[in-house]
Amino acid sequence: MTTGAVWAAGLTAAALAAQQVRRPPTPTELRAAALDVLDAALPQRRTFDVQLWDGTVLPATVQPASARLVLNSEHSLGRMLGFPLDLSVGEAYLRGDFEIEGDISEVAGLTTAFDTPLTPARVARLLRDVQRLRSQAGPAPRPVQARLDGTPHSRERDQQAITYHYDLSNDFYRLWLDRRMVYSCGYFPAGTETLDQAQTAKLEHICRKLRLKPGERLLDIGCGWGGLAIYAAGQYGVEVLGVTLSEAQLREGRARVEAAGLGHLVRLELRDYRDVVAQEPGRFDKITSVGMAEHVGRANMPTYFHEAYKALRPGGLMMNHAIGASVQPPKFPKWVQALTAGGFVQKYVFPDGELLPLWETLRDAEGAGFEVRDVENLREHYARTLLCWSDNLEAHGEKARALVGEERFRLWRLYIAACVNGFRGGQLDLYQSLLAKPDEEGRVELPPSRADVYR
Incomplete structure (x- = not known):
């Protein structure tokens, strides 16, 4: 029987059972229902405990446990089980319906950890x-979402999206970023670097790839x-124009x-990337874009690369450093993906943000005239970077709460930890793409080997 048929049979059986369930569930029935749902929903290999509202503990299947998920009341699990699951679970955490003690990254990928085989009878029981x-859960207030006006990825709306995310509080970001406040993937070539060292190494890595020269x-x-x-x-004596919204x-x-x-x-300067060329066409020898392409949007990527191409002189280079959506076969069937497609990150963290697979990004870059010279995937480095950020945020939790409030603190705590899982598991990638604008004779100012980057 196919997965869809299993769920169809289960839904039919559950509908019949629902007609017989009219009275409110007793505390014993609620506890039994919670245990049954958790047994099916939790990953079979689990490094965290789960504690019910009555003190019952489901121990981790891999010991010692590194974290604990605590359901604060008999309402908690019911509120977490709305569809789509990523939105319901995320909002439940923001409200404080449950807590995560210990290593939050071990729990944050819960909505994509389903691995239990089900029969129609089990589905029917679970739905009941x-x-x-x-x-029993009752209504719950919805946390404050991002509210943007206008057409997605218009200049005005992009300004709103950037303000929502980045203007939160410089002091808040300072708590958990490195001393340079570099808000993107670090580089850990030896694997033992501190966050400060890794971010310095990343900046050096980019500058070497661009072969920056004084002047x-x-x-x-x-x-x-x-x-x-x-x-x-x-470090390199170059003249820099940096633009931000x-x-x-x-x-x-x-x-x-x-x-x-x-x-x-x-x-x-406070300037949109679409306004640079009009004022300074062909002026730049090199271009960097680090952690910015994620805000551009699929529809605007051709414009993004065309504008960069026009701003660059012939023979120049561009470094596009951006998170990419993996094109690996999904680990879960489509029905599971549909249950978790609520756009929690877009609603609460990065409004209008879009992650594209590498092939789309390079297609649009080449469509603008760029030549792709080098691509490096640093996804494991981003997982390490995020773990450093998470540790710093945990260490400064009290100050963070005072700066941005409990709800925003919980949002960032959950978001950063969930991203750790995304990069560890390969659902997210981090690509550094070195792009060139050949001159009229097809020349690009690059050495015949990349050995100089790693000298």
């Missing part, structure tokens, strides 16, 4: 259990708090430029 738990002009699209611009100017980042970045004594080389 879910109905009982949800009938060159660099455009940094989405310059953040200025970490890459300051490093490139200070975040006023909070711009203020902090400019202050950091002045503190570094690099005001004569680095200029940071």
